[in-house]
Amino acid sequence: MSTTRSAPEPLRRGAASRAFHTVAGNRPRRLDWTLAGGVLALTAIGTLLLAAATYEPGHPESPLAYVERHLMHVGVALVAGSAVAFVDYRKPRAYAPVVFTASSVLLALVLSPLGEVVNGSRSWVALGPVQLQPSEFAKVGLVLMVAMVLGEPRDGETAPTSRDVLFSLGAMAVPLALVMLQPDLGTGMVVGVTYLAMLTLSGAPLRWIAGMLACGVAAVAAVWWFGLLKAYQLARFTSFLDPSVDARGTGYNANQAMIAVGSGGISGTGLFRGEQTAGRFVPEQHTDFIFTVAGEELGFVGGIAVIALLALVLMRILRIAAGCEQPYARLVCVGVAAWFAFQGFINIGMTIGVTPITGIPLPFVSYGGSATIANMCAVGLVLGVHARDRGFE
């Protein structure tokens, strides 16, 4: 680990000076090249796969219209992520509630007339010419808020108290409820899992952790038992268990995804050469099913590369978490890691028939502006932690 010494900070600063230092003067001292490199590599692969999945010679704008838009998203995301990395994370009370509130309001807007229904879910909000998927930003808000509540001790506590846990639960309930109202089961699961991971690793009383896990199990059981799921959601779940039962109906996605991936063999057909991809047999192939393009056109070599890169990024984030001195910083990293790990596992898993089909994108690889920006912001948070936490000096 780098041990560059920095100049001693001034003990006193004026408000203006503080603000200046927060943004510019207090610049990051280190960059985790492995993490950054891994994320950029995944983004690059994602761009290539997107090109292969959406290339359309007869498209009125451009054969690579999707790629052009994606590159724009990536540009915005890199700027946003860098900006986040530059912010001194060490004053969470100053910004976490703001980000949380803003993202929650945005999420609530989805249910207002500004919201738009896509694929049976009210997940989008149109702000002028820009369309956003607020649930992606809500993940960032959630991680910050829960990390603040559980990781910023008051008055010399050594661990989150029951009051802190209840507080965090309340914070988590806001985006969870809003997301489930859309309804977006996938994002709801990401919110729940991220929260549970953060709670478990926060040092909160064991009874709370056990209770929460029990609640999680009970919630799943209840949903199943009382038929709270919509028919199509249930069908997706059951068809994952055996996609061939109804290959033309609900099992169609799962079946076509497995055929596309499986037909790739060891080395794949080569980019732009996949017949299944060219024939648009897998639905939502540029977003949720982008991994099938890797499977078909890059084969096992490409598929395992994506899995390995994602695992590398996650290991790196967890390693940074382990090195953190501050509980808040550590929890932010844990939250981000849990978020990416869950999405990555569920997303890749559903294309190869090991997890049910849910509308969750593959971090850094899937097409989607809001997700790309939110993901980069989350990476920015982790890089910011790594750059500043004393644990890395």
Added chain:
Amino acid sequence: MAWMRRRQRRTRRRAGGAAPGGGPTPRTAPGRRGLVLAQVLVLALFAALGVRLWYLQVPMGEHFARLAEATHTQDLVVPATRGLILDQAGRPLVRNRTALVVSADWHALQAMPDQGAEVLERVAEVVDEPADTIKQRTRLCGPEVSRPCWPGSPYQPVTLADDVDPRAALQIMERSEDFPAVSAQHLAVRDYPNGELASQALGYLQPVTQEELEAREELRKQYSGVDQVGRDGLEATYDAELRGTAGVRTLAVNNRGEVTGVVDEQRPEPGMHLVSTIDQRVQKTVEEALRRGIERARGAGHPASTAAGVVMDVRTGGIVASASLPSYDPSVWQGGIDQGTFEELLSEKAGSPLTSRVMQGQYPPASTFKVSSLAAGVKGGKPLRGTYSCPSSISVGNRSFENYEGSAHGALSLHRAIVVSCNTVFYQMAYDEWRRDERKKKPDDVFARTAEDFGFGQPTGVDLPHEAAGRIPTREWKRELWEATKEDSCKRAKEGYPGVAEEDPGRASYLQRVAKENCTDGYRWRAGDAVNFSIGQGDVLVTPLQLVRAYAAVANGGTLWEPRVGKALVSADGETVERIEPEEAGKLDVPPEVLTYIQKAVTQVPKEGTARGAFGGFPQNEVSIAGKTGSGSALNSDSTAWFASYAPADDPRLAVVVVVPKGGTGGETAAPIVREIYEGIYGFTREGEDGEDGKAEGGEDKSVKGGDPDLPGGEPLEELPDVRPDGTIGLAAGE
């Protein structure tokens, strides 16, 4: 504050981390341990993904690649042009022409709210046919659904109207939005330039049925959706060769089934042309002679309405003509036959024109059978050159068996017995043989064995489907029949025939006597059976094809052929020629001396015997005809008229058999037809036509050379027609 705390923390962490045994700080400890677990968990989950990916792509990769192939490509079958059927000289018997056909997608019609009624009505208007008929043609044929209906598979385009006017087809093509699920396209259909000629031998095509698709793999593999399959005759036997190999165009398709490109194209290989042994001109001569013969027989008061005639090349077994009347025009099958026509084709009343009486008609052979009985008698020990007596009747058991019309010929040779067709000579031989068999533990049954040796009682193996076997009654057959019928006979023996008794008491008591006999010892091979057998009566049945083959064997010195209607298969470009080689079914087990004796005897029949009248005036010195008449009698109906023959008697080339059921005697009805056939073949014409040929003793008709012979030189061609690379066909040399 923050700064202060940070400093404190750092100190604490250092203390905790650096001092062994100091223990981690309470706030970080669970997190640290948990993070290690978290890393293990993440690695495990992603490793699991990697393993699963490996499983799908490497061991299962082939499987999924096949599935993918099936998903993203669509094979379009391009049917091959069906080969022609040519006569032996290259004249077309069946050819192709293009027709505009309007068809509909059955499933798409069913999917419409009104089952396509509206669309079909519009089609009916455009093609100018009743809407009901068009609608009926879309129903799938079944036990409950009669024609017009669709006999093919619902996955094939259902033909709505065949051979439509180009203007009507154009309307349908151009206004496709008004005709959803309906299309008009050019389709090759069979064309029959000779109309009814040889229709039963040629056969016909019908759409492939679901059962056929399931049963025949080669059909399934190259199923084009508009396939027709040969259902009878040569079209059925040589279906695979005539069909050719369909081409396959493999198209790339996307998830909506839209075609995005051509991946692969295999061009269709046109079917081979079948050169038949049939000669179109001889066939025509035979059919016309039969038609005139039936008319004459009817004019003479016989109920005759059907007839069959067959000409065989005695050196190869090739069928030069195979005619069965009534006949029909096979083009009625095209575009969905209607119920009326279909029923007529099958009906008894219309003479079931679908049936080839040459192969499927079974009749008592009567005196034509005597060639077999003569050989049997000699084999049984009778002297070939002995003297026999021909009384007007002989008594066997308690029954008297009479000569034809009770005539007696005194003492005569076997030669003479054939020429004048004396029955009693053969009765006596069969009776003597039967008595000898009765004393034996294992009877010889030499008459039955010899008949089987001549090829009777079993299918000839001709290359046409649905051949009948005929019947040679034997002891075993008799016992089986008795076991099957004794219950009924015994009931009749007890109750009699009250229905018949009201009208004809004499007949009723006769029938009851027969029933009684059948009930008690119907299983026995009685002397009467043996006697009837010897002159081809009783339970003996043969097909004209079996008889012509037997006479060909007599003519060619004993070779029994497997008859062939196919002569060669020639590829559409003429490159490949596959001759269909004649095959021997066996050799007659008759000593040459006996065979020559029989040949000499039958040579005299048209000169001085029972066919003398029919052949009066025929230039026997130019072409000597050998033959035998037969008049098979059945209870209460007119006899079956036969003439079985071959020519030239001194150097046989062709065998001709004609049968006219319910047509009177062979000499009176059948032999004149055969004479006309020979006249056509060899190019003779009549002098002084007086319309009473074959009957007038004094004013007999003279046949003289003059006409254009159907078969120049009186023999089928050795050469094959010339199929040129450009697809045109030249007649075989000599034509």
